[in-house]
Amino acid sequence: MSSTPRSGSGSQAALRGLNTAALVRTLTAAGPQLQADLARVTGLSRATVSNIVGLESAAGRMRTERVLRDGRWGVRVSLVPEDWIVVGIDVGRTHLRVAGCDTARRTFGDREVALDQGHAPEDTLRLASQLLDELVADAGFERAQVRRCGLAVPASIGRDGAVVQQSVLRQWSGQDLASFASGALGIDVVVDNDANLGALAHAASAPGGNDGTLVYLKVASGIGAGIAIGSEVYRSTSGLVGELGHVRVVDGGQTCYCGSRGCLETIASTRSVVADFERAHGGHAVLDDVLAAAAQDDAVALRIVAEAGDALGRVLAVVCNLLSPDVLVLGGPLASVGKPLLDAVVASARKRALPAAIARTRFRVSEFEPRAEVLGACLLALQASGIAQGTITTK
Amino acid sequence: MSSTPRSGSGSQAALRGLNTAALVRTLTAAGPQLQADLARVTGLSRATVSNIVGLESAAGRMRTERVLRDGRWGVRVSLVPEDWIVVGIDVGRTHLRVAGCDTARRTFGDREVALDQGHAPEDTLRLASQLLDELVADAGFERAQVRRCGLAVPASIGRDGAVVQQSVLRQWSGQDLASFASGALGIDVVVDNDANLGALAHAASAPGGNDGTLVYLKVASGIGAGIAIGSEVYRSTSGLVGELGHVRVVDGGQTCYCGSRGCLETIASTRSVVADFERAHGGHAVLDDVLAAAAQDDAVALRIVAEAGDALGRVLAVVCNLLSPDVLVLGGPLASVGKPLLDAVVASARKRALPAAIARTRFRVSEFEPRAEVLGACLLALQASGIAQGTITTK
Numbered sequence: 208m209s210s211t212p213r214s215g216s217g218s219q220a221a222l223r224g225l226n227t228a229a230l231v232r233t234l235t236a237a238g239p240q241l242q243a244d245l246a247r248v249t250g251l252s253r254a255t256v257s258n259i260v261g262l263e264s265a266a267g268r269m270r271t272e273r274v275l276r277d278g279r280w281g282v283r284v285s286l287v288p289e290d291w292i293v294v295g296i297d298v299g300r301t302h303l304r305v306a307g308c309d310t311a312r313r314t315f316g317d318r319e320v321a322l323d324q325g326h327a328p329e330d331t332l333r334l335a336s337q338l339l340d341e342l343v344a345d346a347g348f349e350r351a352q353v354r355r356c357g358l359a360v361p362a363s364i365g366r367d368g369a370v371v372q373q374s375v376l377r378q379w380s381g382q383d384l385a386s387f388a389s390g391a392l393g394i395d396v397v398v399d400n401d402a403n404l405g406a407l408a409h410a411a412s413a414p415g416g417n418d419g420t421l422v423y424l425k426v427a428s429g430i431g432a433g434i435a436i437g438s439e440v441y442r443s444t445s446g447l448v449g450e451l452g453h454v455r456v457v458d459g460g461q462t463c464y465c466g467s468r469g470c471l472e473t474i475a476s477t478r479s480v481v482a483d484f485e486r487a488h489g490g491h492a493v494l495d496d497v498l499a500a501a502a503q504d505d506a507v508a509l510r511i512v513a514e515a516g517d518a519l520g521r522v523l524a525v526v527c528n529l530l531s532p533d534v535l536v537l538g539g540p541l542a543s544v545g546k547p548l549l550d551a552v553v554a555s556a557r558k559r560a561l562p563a564a565i566a567r568t569r570f571r572v573s574e575f576e577p578r579a580e581v582l583g584a585c586l587l588a589l590q591a592s593g594i595a596q597g598t599i600t601t602k
Numbered sequence: 603m604s605s606t607p608r609s610g611s612g613s614q615a616a617l618r619g620l621n622t623a624a625l626v627r628t629l630t631a632a633g634p635q636l637q638a639d640l641a642r643v644t645g646l647s648r649a650t651v652s653n654i655v656g657l658e659s660a661a662g663r664m665r666t667e668r669v670l671r672d673g674r675w676g677v678r679v680s681l682v683p684e685d686w687i688v689v690g691i692d693v694g695r696t697h698l699r700v701a702g703c704d705t706a707r708r709t710f711g712d713r714e715v716a717l718d719q720g721h722a723p724e725d726t727l728r729l730a731s732q733l734l735d736e737l738v739a740d741a742g743f744e745r746a747q748v749r750r751c752g753l754a755v756p757a758s759i760g761r762d763g764a765v766v767q768q769s770v771l772r773q774w775s776g777q778d779l780a781s782f783a784s785g786a787l788g789i790d791v792v793v794d795n796d797a798n799l800g801a802l803a804h805a806a807s808a809p810g811g812n813d814g815t816l817v818y819l820k821v822a823s824g825i826g827a828g829i830a831i832g833s834e835v836y837r838s839t840s841g842l843v844g845e846l847g848h849v850r851v852v853d854g855g856q857t858c859y860c861g862s863r864g865c866l867e868t869i870a871s872t873r874s875v876v877a878d879f880e881r882a883h884g885g886h887a888v889l890d891d892v893l894a895a896a897a898q899d900d901a902v903a904l905r906i907v908a909e910a911g912d913a914l915g916r917v918l919a920v921v922c923n924l925l926s927p928d929v930l931v932l933g934g935p936l937a938s939v940g941k942p943l944l945d946a947v948v949a950s951a952r953k954r955a956l957p958a959a960i961a962r963t964r965f966r967v968s969e970f971e972p973r974a975e976v977l978g979a980c981l982l983a984l985q986a987s988g989i990a991q992g993t994i995t996t997k
Contacts (some may be wrong), residue, residue: 246625252673254673260634266795288966314791373957418839419838419839420838436836441925443925443927444814444815444926444962444964445959447923447959448924448926449924450956450959453955453959454919467954524849525852525920525924528844528845528848528849529827529829529843529921529924530848531839531840531841531843548836557698558861559847559850560848561842561845561860563766563840564840564842564844564848566840567840583700
């Protein structure tokens, strides 16, 4: 880093602090500037400006974009104003979760409410809007400071922005969801599949960045995976990715809502696990009953969870053979069972995958559960607003 | 594109031709130049120089690299000298194939010889060296003009360059193959898995570039897949990718050489198909006998091929659910069967994959078979020599 005529300190760090302050002053006074102009105005070398802008961008305090000026490409630098925030919404079959996130990637005020199955998009978004108003106000922001909203849905989004068919949210199919939600919320909305956003949340939070392949498997009423390769979420042209819930694991098994038989979801989804628990124990149950029974070492509950884990591992063995991922994160409500599920998944996958393909794969239960999807939605909204990926923290 | 004082022609193409010639003259006379200096020396605008360099680089006639000069990044432009070539080697369990390729991505002189099973690396590389000498001489080049060699092997290559265990080429395991082959051939060698290179060959040759996900499935004595996402071949940290041959398709099936049972390779590899044909027809057979019988509508051969296709499709259905690829290319010796195999694969995969995940996937038999791997090896060697991907043609 080069020095400047202004600074008398010998310390590199002190020098960088002075130089950074000079850039911030200029950007505050004059607004966004070309990097080349910043060097000229401040008298700092181009290398110094470039270094500082790089460090500040990585820390989320500056933002750069390539712009065309007089027929040449330049880099325009802006301060990331601390006075705007983004919000994330995670819509499931029977839940709605919202959270806020500031430009330093600190999340705040997340809250969840239960929804009736078959909830209508307009009702759900109206409710989300109310919840967002509350959490924004509680955090001391104005609604006008909400720059963008990330929306996680248990459905695939095509390149045209429409929800692709065969979602567990049938009533949302075919919608141009981003436009619809933008209209309903009065905020710019970016939308993505919930498992993709779960993968994004975990990849962004890997210490030093995600340097390999991370697979996030969400086990809820549906079962889907998101894939992050380095810092990028894998996306297909069709919009569908990670539809592991509809891999056949039992020939001639139960009929699935997709029309096929013996799909993974007929054994390992929360719906199937609860139904199995009801059949075995008799009477009505919800997932919390299964989780509580498993926590108390109830043999029936543990066996049902182990069967689900075995089926999940059978499919994940194929994923390991194909992609040899570095990290495999189990998320979604069933992952709350913890060790009994994880152990069954790992044993089943290791038994079936080629040893060398799975040897390096680190399996774990999501540390963000049940917030992974809404955190991913916040990160997506930050990304769309020009803030690079990085570790997300809780305020 | 801006005009120059020198050119009087009104036609854009003629103008571009004159401007290109001016740049080539300068680069020929003075050697590699910064793009900014090229503009200054020739009097052409920066935009014109940038346009032409872009077009010529895409055509493989110029090469650019970012260089640091006086603390600033610039783009250095070189002519791609037509006087060097690369070669590709494809080593299989029982074959060796070599080819040459010039800097305009035109391949020449490919030839194949049969190898004994269990061939030793040093013998195979000595033979490859002899074959390369012949093909280089036949094409009118000197051995000294061979800049680099791409090497395709039916094995996984770790990040450290070593062959990872569990390859069908057991005798090659653990070797730092690139170093070993470089020493044996006296040429710089870059090495990769054969299915990865098959995927590279097809992705590079997609009209307008590969814009989605392409999966190349090689069905030989082993079964493996390569994945190209856009123009990039997917690589895992472990080095293993696409180990679909060891996905279990029959519970309690035949023992596989990997130690597991009922692996895809026990049903759909060329070894299994030939063994099944021998059992059904009696007597000794080789793959060509099966291919010939299938071509003559032999019911037994067609049924064995259909069984293999059904098993392949069962595993590819999972691949489609996971990645929803745009293109799925069948390659390797069994793919030479053509339609009977393709039809069985497609029917099986479509029956089992989620319809929306497979709807856009275009299945085809490789148009390069049996040359896909050696073409990919040539492209890898060109890439390592600074020549961008693009359509490969036959001289």
